Amino acid sequence: LTPVLIGVDWGTSAFRAYLLAATGAIIARHESHRGILAVANGAFEAVLEEAVAAWRAAHPKLPVIMSGMIGSRQGWIEAPYVPCPASAKDLSLKLIRVPARRLTDAHIIPGVAIEDERGVPDVMRGEETQIAGALALQNATDGVFVLPGSHAKWVTVNGSAIRLFRTYMTGEVFQALKQHTILGRLMTDEPGTGQGFAEGVRRARGEDATPGRLLNLLFSARTLGLFSKLPASEISDYLSGLLIGAELIDALDSARPFTIIANPELSARYLTAAQVIGLKCQRAPEDCVVHGHVALARAAGLIEVEA
């Protein structure tokens, strides 16, 4: 395999660099906990150089393409947000070159922004690259994608461009409720059986309920425990199911199948929730992100287009 690109997925808490072939195959990888919050004094170039030194020594001309929070205000240099609709081509036109002394052929992929009808913005940074990779892997131009996590993104792609997306603070709200409200008090940390999770998902369905109803539904995680209708070991999963179920029901305005881009643990939760509700979905392969790196580098002309 011939290396053509170094792809870097540089988030808040993790650093992952990949030596990539034109097919997206990973030839070598380097992972560490040097996410952007763990890099002192803006020493991003030193961290990157150290990680890719051996690869660059063997292949001096390899370009570097980076995605994730490295392009945020807290990162190396703020990369712009491309407005929706945003295709791989649109993103590739807005790559930003890092202000480096030696690694001068290193680029950051921009984020994507959208405004709703009232002018309220939403943003993503990093997810656009994973989606570009998922589309390339599926050889698709359309789809609904969810990228679960602290700030889950639901993304609609049409004609190879991101048209619409919404962020749900599901993961972060779950942690805050579990650790810092009365809901955590009745929970134990034994593993659940799955029953609590499914009950939570079912509970999220409701007629005539508006967004504020979530503030009421949450309280059931207390009362079901208080009245011994749910074992203590199931309450944490019940709360998780309630939040993920509510997210899923709101995010999908139709029964259209969707694709999950996530690690195995989160993917399993979303697959189960979709099954309980009766929705169809599939899991994207791991390493979507590197296929996005290759697709965007190719669109930007950083690597040659294959015949």
Add this chain to the structure above:
Amino acid sequence: LTPVLIGVDWGTSAFRAYLLAATGAIIARHESHRGILAVANGAFEAVLEEAVAAWRAAHPKLPVIMSGMIGSRQGWIEAPYVPCPASAKDLSLKLIRVPARRLTDAHIIPGVAIEDERGVPDVMRGEETQIAGALALQNATDGVFVLPGSHAKWVTVNGSAIRLFRTYMTGEVFQALKQHTILGRLMTDEPGTGQGFAEGVRRARGEDATPGRLLNLLFSARTLGLFSKLPASEISDYLSGLLIGAELIDALDSARPFTIIANPELSARYLTAAQVIGLKCQRAPEDCVVHGHVALARAAGLIEVEA
């Protein structure tokens, strides 16, 4: 004024005792921070005796009636929950006498419970007494009441009985989000102008949105700050307006006027939110709770019914 009753409002963090006339007029009061969580080793009788000793010395036969979390599992003795529909008479039949050595004529008012069509319980403890007081003061048999706070209660009364109610974890969720999620990072503690609060309330309105949408709406408290569309000093109030607005919209299934039972600061927030949405409401007088104590003591035959 002739004292006929000692009313005690004993919550998680506060203790309030009142020497009361038959009209509900407060002859004397004793307040402290000895809420049930601040009472060690179950020494509830000692705390109560100390507070009411002078009153009992002057009027040895005065009965004591107590409401609030003193009747919870963490309190003096667990008082039952009366199922809906629950009138003052129903509550008065379930008063529980405390297991005291000397204060043998002291009673705890029961809470109220309800189950929805799926068997999920909701509970109140203390609010039923405030509502009994508000009804007595208004000489009313019907109404919609909100009791805002950590766990806000929305309560529908018909024919003098609590028929329906729902708990919204609005206050506690607000604190958890502000203190323990990314939403707090852009906030400053300068007082807001009211603009952010009103914008939050307006943002809570939305068509076709289900409970999960709240997880998305919350993220606007971050992006509006990130894009400098909302000053840092307004973000905390924006989040408060968003949550209270969402609660209000969901809790009121019609434009029926409602009554707020709360301290002045919380009442002002709910009055403003109702105004922004275009709903009618009024504030109940302070000290609803003591009128509830008198009404329930009278219904229980603890004090004589006036001619």
